[in-house]
Amino acid sequence: MTDSIHRRKSEHIELSLSDEALGKGVTNGFDHYRFWHNALPEISFEQIDISTTFLDYNLKTPYLISSMTGGAEQAETINRNLAIAAAQQGWCFALGSTRVMVESEKYRSSFQIKRLAPSVPVIANIGAVQLNYGLTTDQCLRILEWTEADAFVLHLNTLQEVIQPEGDTDFADILPKIEELIKVLPVPVGVKEVGFGIDGSVAKMLTNAGARFIDVAGAGGTSWSQIEKLRSNEKIKKQAAEAFAGWGNPTADCLVDVKKVLPNQHLLASGGIRTGMDAAKAIALGANHVGFARGVLKDATNSAEAVVEWMKIRELELRMAMFGIGAKDVPALQKTNRLQKI
Amino acid sequence: MTDSIHRRKSEHIELSLSDEALGKGVTNGFDHYRFWHNALPEISFEQIDISTTFLDYNLKTPYLISSMTGGAEQAETINRNLAIAAAQQGWCFALGSTRVMVESEKYRSSFQIKRLAPSVPVIANIGAVQLNYGLTTDQCLRILEWTEADAFVLHLNTLQEVIQPEGDTDFADILPKIEELIKVLPVPVGVKEVGFGIDGSVAKMLTNAGARFIDVAGAGGTSWSQIEKLRSNEKIKKQAAEAFAGWGNPTADCLVDVKKVLPNQHLLASGGIRTGMDAAKAIALGANHVGFARGVLKDATNSAEAVVEWMKIRELELRMAMFGIGAKDVPALQKTNRLQKI
Amino acid sequence: MTDSIHRRKSEHIELSLSDEALGKGVTNGFDHYRFWHNALPEISFEQIDISTTFLDYNLKTPYLISSMTGGAEQAETINRNLAIAAAQQGWCFALGSTRVMVESEKYRSSFQIKRLAPSVPVIANIGAVQLNYGLTTDQCLRILEWTEADAFVLHLNTLQEVIQPEGDTDFADILPKIEELIKVLPVPVGVKEVGFGIDGSVAKMLTNAGARFIDVAGAGGTSWSQIEKLRSNEKIKKQAAEAFAGWGNPTADCLVDVKKVLPNQHLLASGGIRTGMDAAKAIALGANHVGFARGVLKDATNSAEAVVEWMKIRELELRMAMFGIGAKDVPALQKTNRLQKI
Amino acid sequence: MTDSIHRRKSEHIELSLSDEALGKGVTNGFDHYRFWHNALPEISFEQIDISTTFLDYNLKTPYLISSMTGGAEQAETINRNLAIAAAQQGWCFALGSTRVMVESEKYRSSFQIKRLAPSVPVIANIGAVQLNYGLTTDQCLRILEWTEADAFVLHLNTLQEVIQPEGDTDFADILPKIEELIKVLPVPVGVKEVGFGIDGSVAKMLTNAGARFIDVAGAGGTSWSQIEKLRSNEKIKKQAAEAFAGWGNPTADCLVDVKKVLPNQHLLASGGIRTGMDAAKAIALGANHVGFARGVLKDATNSAEAVVEWMKIRELELRMAMFGIGAKDVPALQKTNRLQKI
């Protein structure tokens, strides 16, 4: 079974790099928002401060690398490059699903990158549905130990599991199990989707169960119905997946919905974030941190330097958007009245 | 005259298979609705129950094959394939217009498929306008006898009859005749359009006249002005039909309108339904059953197996949409608040 | 000067036939309206009655040929074909500008077609601006005499005159002169635009001045800024005209606006009417008669038979639209609640 | 440093001529407005009066040439052609940034064109940010002396400075310095953007600081993020600039916003003005004067005659739009109720 996980992970990486991994007929929702330029910001560009705090770390940016990989052949390189770059630029780093660690030692090292990124939070990841398939608190504790992670994030991925050949589709009574796990784990636990979005009502249930942060992980970027469709050999699943190419709650809509219900929850925005402009809009809509997955993947297969350069572009875009509206730091951006719905 | 009916039916089948059979500038209306993903459904995918009841049958699905054919050369094969598949998958099966049965014995057998589908309702079909052209109650009774149908559905097809070379266009005083027929027939009688849609006000008149179910049969799929245009040799009709390529009430709009007026009538949605996603939306808008015509035709000319595979895709799509919003059965889907107007 | 009018008229006909004569970025406005199908009209298609009355004539249709031509080489043929067809099908026939009749005998006969169309109203036409350039009541009376017209229609064409090389652009104090002329002429006088539209406020002034009917002649079809642009050799006018390709009030918008202000004025809708579907919408929005210009021009250069066939298509479309919504005659169509704004 | 300014200016001219200089995904906003035709204007086209007053000059038009150039090789020719044409047609003429005059004598003459345009106002220009980089009141006085300008306009160009390799990006505390400069200078001082727009709140601050006119200089035309992107060799800036291709407040939106806040301020509209139709809309939305930059540049590299011809087209378009709605002069156009939001 672990071998099939390894193979799956490799296919995921490869397919994510192609444009067919993107949803169709759905956007990240940020195209419905525009910034209203402030011609006289009365600040110096050099003063603009994008630093934040997250999980007791002072971070140079409000950015994170979203959960992607680990456990696959390429994963070791990718994770190392990401960790080094994250540490250098002050990005939070979320690992991909660590389930495979439990089942085999083989690729365990690919997740053990905390030593490369001691200055930024590292987050371990696992599918919440595994709580219905035998994942124990003990195993989670061991994952924390192996990864030295500062936090844990559980992903909800219902439709991906349905289309996935080896999918685990029993999501009944997951919530009480999440609650229990959160009580026991010694680190903060958050919850995320994988590209179809967490809305206000779900975020509320999760927050009541103890989730310390929510990553909406909405639609508009990587689409798991598309990726699993490409992987599938079963005609029926393949064709049915087609009808879900546009499924999912746009990331911007999730943010607005969650913010309305939970004004104080720590909110992460991922899903189709392409530029620092998207990121600036996400923050103006209420996000505390903004995550990128697919967008950084290609450079991550290359080198830490390539990732750093990519990061610098995303940072400059954010600074420029802030300068353009006259927001001198992240709190000012969160409070801006210069984001217009169109 | 019956020979011309046979020829017409064959042409209908052939032309329906081409894309020119589709309306232009009109959609089924479901594109104006989106589901709002529920990341935490708290159900198991395997538990999702799409069974329904219709005409005193327990059915595995809320689906039906809409009235299409019979009486034409190919019709025997098509109807046999459809009946076998419908029985296997638990779909209701509506026959095409049975008028030809009355006029000739020749292709009568093509409608006699009840024995292949004893476990699902079979519905006989005839144009309501025939009540103005000599169709008698007695003949309807004989149709029921020959077909062993569980119900009768009358179709309203004004504009088709106008463009059709041999069209019967006197629709005056049809309603009282429908009312009379319904009183006499020993089975439930419903009414449908053929692709331009029944709205709330018409549905109300029909329900007052005793109709037990309404199939809105709206626009967005097969367009009879287009098909008859292709068949026609009369330049004037051909060109006039062109202006009606976008005519008709979108299926989704019909549903909403009928539901408002008749919250308790048994409602069938057909017309441009392409996937189980459309079907899920139709049910969320108030449909009890969802019908497919053109979409299944190609596989029906092939084999029962091909139809079964096609059905399984449509079923999986429906289940996935339900899982995606956390609706565990058809009543839950009907009550969902996760369908958004866009 | 009359020679230049002749040449101009010929160029107008030729250019009107090409697609470059159409405005860009503006529609007739009927695309913002849709009919809501009535599946059970309870009428017979044969009963549908599209007859109307206009200028004391009983007409088989609510249609008219809009003012187009006369005075040009081809005009004689065109007008004869149109007159014969109009008489046969029961369409009102409006002549093109008769100004040239006053200035030369040469092409006078091209306007003298009343004897070919005794059963339908014939309307004489002249530019209202000519009242500022020496046109006398006496000359208008002579035009009526020569043409045996049943009514007179004045056209307002400000922007056309500006771009036209030989344009008459003094439109000051035209209204009192229109009022005076109307008082004197022995036939009803109406007013029209030529493709940019008459709105409610202008229609009111004209009605107060005695206009017996208004032809809104709105945008969406023939664009005189485009045609005069094509004719012009002056670079400055040519380029300036380009910016006016989308100018004008859509015909549908004009109707709605005029109807609001003048619910009882006799209203003609022309400007971009392409089919009987457009016409049905125009009537449902308040028009009493619907006019076609460019659409019939090509067949009119051919033969009366070609025009008759074209007319029959437009009539069938209108009847079909009425059948589709269950309107049995023109007053029913005017009162329908089955036209939806989209 | 001055040499690099010279080179930059030349590159700006060259790049501005290509279509890559235009923003993407943003318009001037005038496409959301349409004029509502007045078929009966009751005026003569010849009477239409587009004259205005500005800076104590009586001007034949409400037009100006927006600040563009000077100090570059080609600038001398361009400015001479523009000045001669402006004087002939009665357009106000705004010079490009005169900063280079202070730093070198070399291209100083290119700004000294007042003698060619004594009958129209000439406006000197400089970046407001220079007040943070050593620009003194004395230097400004000398610029006035050298240019014999009738007014001064300061430009705000935050994002351009960020992307520009040699950019000056400290915009802190610029406002008090603007206020001070305005107090001292002997001519009226206005403020403008360079293509991202000044909105109501900024216009208010500037007006409170003494600005005598505001040129909104909004988005929809020349985009300085695009131009500086093309010039840049730094990969990070180049890619970040890409995300700003659609940045900026549409010119029409700026006008509406500023007008609401400052109904009496003298308002200039520039940014993506292409035709006299755009200009007419700008005036109807509240602009007193309308400026063109990129649109005239090509002809300006040619000859004064070419510029004059181009000006005549823009003037004719404006007159035609006014005639079309029946506005006989600029005040009437400003008060028209015939501009519709769509």
Ligand SMILES: Cc1cc2nc3c(=O)[nH]c(=O)nc-3n(C[C@H](O)[C@H](O)[C@H](O)COP(=O)(O)O)c2cc1C
């Ligand atoms: C190659 C790849 C692998 C991923 N693996 C995981 C995973 O293991 N766990 C998880 O929670 N999300 C996973 N995701 C989802 C992302 O964390 C994120 O929620 C989603 O892709 C949306 O971001 P994007 O549009 O920027 O790619 C993966 C995404 C990609 C592209």
Ligand SMILES: Cc1cc2nc3c(=O)[nH]c(=O)nc-3n(C[C@H](O)[C@H](O)[C@H](O)COP(=O)(O)O)c2cc1C
């Ligand atoms: C080939 C074909 C034949 C049809 N024949 C009939 C018929 O005999 N009676 C009827 O009521 N509807 C008939 N229909 C209409 C369908 O029942 C249905 O109302 C309509 O086609 C819309 O569904 P669709 O878009 O899924 O094709 C026919 C449709 C097709 C494609």
Ligand SMILES: Cc1cc2nc3c(=O)[nH]c(=O)nc-3n(C[C@H](O)[C@H](O)[C@H](O)COP(=O)(O)O)c2cc1C
């Ligand atoms: C060739 C041609 C000539 C026309 N000549 C006249 C005319 O002399 N007088 C007039 O009032 N309108 C004239 N019109 C305008 C039409 O009467 C009508 O108002 C306008 O064309 C809009 O109709 P359409 O879009 O159907 O062409 C002419 C139109 C065409 C196409």
Ligand SMILES: Cc1cc2nc3c(=O)[nH]c(=O)nc-3n(C[C@H](O)[C@H](O)[C@H](O)COP(=O)(O)O)c2cc1C
């Ligand atoms: C070649 C070029 C040079 C420009 N130089 C200046 C300048 O020096 N100072 C300034 O305030 N604006 C400058 N601008 C901006 C214009 O004044 C104007 O605000 C902007 O281009 C929008 O107008 P447009 O879309 O018509 O080009 C320049 C524009 C162009 C095209």
